[in-house]
Amino acid sequence: MNIVINGYGRMGHQIEEILLERGDTVSARIDISGRSDYPDLTGAILNELKPDAVIEFATEDCVVKHAEICSKAGVPLVVGTTGWSDRVGKVKEIIESNNSAYLYGSNFSVGAHMFFALVEKAAAMINPLPEYDIFMTEFHHNKKVDSPSGTALTTAHKIIENNNRKTEIVIDPLQRKIEENELHVASVRGGSVPGTHSVYMDSLADTIEITHRARSRKGFAMGSVLAAQWLMGKKGFFTIEDYIKDLLGQ
Numbered sequence: 129m130n131i132v133i134n135g136y137g138r139m140g141h142q143i144e145e146i147l148l149e150r151g152d153t154v155s156a157r158i159d160i161s162g163r164s165d166y167p168d169l170t171g172a173i174l175n176e177l178k179p180d181a182v183i184e185f186a187t188e189d190c191v192v193k194h195a196e197i198c199s200k201a202g203v204p205l206v207v208g209t210t211g212w213s214d215r216v217g218k219v220k221e222i223i224e225s226n227n228s229a230y231l232y233g234s235n236f237s238v239g240a241h242m243f244f245a246l247v248e249k250a251a252a253m254i255n256p257l258p259e260y261d262i263f264m265t266e267f268h269h270n271k272k273v274d275s276p277s278g279t280a281l282t283t284a285h286k287i288i289e290n291n292n293r294k295t296e297i298v299i300d301p302l303q304r305k306i307e308e309n310e311l312h313v314a315s316v317r318g319g320s321v322p323g324t325h326s327v328y329m330d331s332l333a334d335t336i337e338i339t340h341r342a343r344s345r346k347g348f349a350m351g352s353v354l355a356a357q358w359l360m361g362k363k364g365f366f367t368i369e370d371y372i373k374d375l376l377g378q
């Protein structure tokens with residue numbers, strides 16, 4: 129594949145490393161700081177370079193603009209940027225109106241999707257056991273801007289969809305006790321933690337913990353590259369779950 133990397137930061141560098149290891153080509157690295165080939169993604173760049181896809185791990189404020197640019201140019205776009213769930217509908221409209229290809233994921237590592245499946249099952253299992261409360265934490269490096277993480281919000285929604293006691297997500301700062309129907313998502317920022325998400329089911333007798341601990345950014349980056357490959361030749365708005373379902377033969 130010939131890829132444009134949009135957002136040349138921690139993830140952009142990891143994605144470049146994996147692409148080059150695979151023998152793919154990186155026709156441009158784009159970053160507003162000027163440390164790269166271009167300062168911003170434009171239709172002209174896409175028309176000149178004609179990449180097979182753009183892979184974007186940037187900031188939430190540019191997600192809609194870049195969706196429009198790639199969609200109008202007919203270039204498939206894979207986005208890992210988080211913190212824009214309020215604009216998913218808008219992006220979906222853009223992609224469908226231009227009949228282009230788009231795939232988004234809050235977490236591209238296969239392990240995170242195994243974690244999601246375990247959490248869905250566990251959240252349902254405690255429905256007949258009111259003695260168990262359920263809550264979660266996420267830990268990330270001290271450079272992460274958004275909070276809670278996209279993965280934590282994805283996990284929290286999966287808990288709410290499967291557990292009959294939790295109906296609302298509450299995040300920090302709290303400064304009050306939580307209500308029975310509230311699912312607390314606590315975020316910690318510090319050090320160089322790549323991304324750790326844990327769900328706890330706690331009773332007077334015991335605690336059950338389910339944790340996904342990323343060891344590096346490699347899993348996220350590899351997942352985004354494989355998702356870009358999967359997206360080739362497709363049209364429409366997809367999420368990483370569509371790719372994972374195919375990968376797992378579901």
Ligand SMILES: NC(=O)C1=CN([C@@H]2O[C@H](COP(=O)(O)OP(=O)(O)OC[C@H]3O[C@@H](n4cnc5c(N)ncnc54)[C@H](OP(=O)(O)O)[C@@H]3O)[C@@H](O)[C@H]2O)C=CC1
Pocket residue numbers: 134135136137138139140158159160161162167168169185186187188190207208209210211233234235236237274278348
């Ligand atoms: N879905 C997943 O699996 C994963 C998602 N993420 C998400 O990816 C995003 C990026 O994470 P990370 O790489 O650690 O962050 P970084 O801050 O290291 O990288 C983001 C890069 O995007 C650049 N940027 C900002 N605005 C634009 C723009 N308009 N056009 C092009 N580039 C731009 C920034 O430039 P500058 O430095 O000059 O500001 C920066 O270099 C976050 O939202 C994070 O949550 C991260 C890991 C996994």
Ligand SMILES: O=C(O)C1=N[C@H](C(=O)O)C[C@H](O)C1
Pocket residue numbers: 210234235268272273276277278279280322323324
């Ligand atoms: O910013 C990060 O680093 C990460 N962000 C994603 C998220 O917000 O869930 C995925 C991963 O946890 C790393």
